[in-house]
Amino acid sequence: EAGVAQSPRYKIIEKRQSVAFWCNPISGHATLYWYQQILGQGPKLLIQFQNNGVVDDSQLPKDRFSAERLKGVDSTLKIQPAKLEDSAVYLCASRSVGTDSYNEQFFGPGTRLTVL
């Protein structure tokens, strides 16, 4: 079974520029998550999708971050404009939804963003 795919793996941009990250979850996984992981910290949830609908975006800085999951499969996360403090690893995860409510999340390798 293929895992969660993310691209690019690394991105370096200047502050105030825009950037987009892409995620392809495990086939059949209805739930998709985007996390931000700042160096030395644990991942922080930015947004959660159930199919193509947003379940939780309470910690997404909506003035500069946006995300979409068209057709309930792939997802993109965009930052516009980027700030220095956005430097982090952006992780995508997916989870199947079934009768077992304890299903684990499967994580992609992440995109390491450096904002100069």
Place this chain on the structure above:
Amino acid sequence: SQQGEEDPQALSIQEGENATMNCSYKTSINNLQWYRQNSGRGLVHLILIRSNEREKHSGRLRVTLDTSKKSSSLLITASRAADTASYFCATRSGNTGKLIFGQGTTLQVKP
């Protein structure tokens, strides 16, 4: 906001020794999960313990959960150099599957 606090923040041991990491959390939970993250990679799920369980084993891993103290511990027995990684606890509350991660413990196992 981070739910859990983990300690120690860093741990260095010799191969063959046991490693113990602790996690404390703040709110009531459905379950608590432990993840491992190797340098520059995504997180890998290790083990899950439900709120009505007290102890769980998986290979060389042993997890305990004390809901009265809102704490958990992860024990790795007979550690190997390949166990070198960061370890995170994550708590799940509610029905959305949302996980809240701790700050992590960085484990170094010296050969």
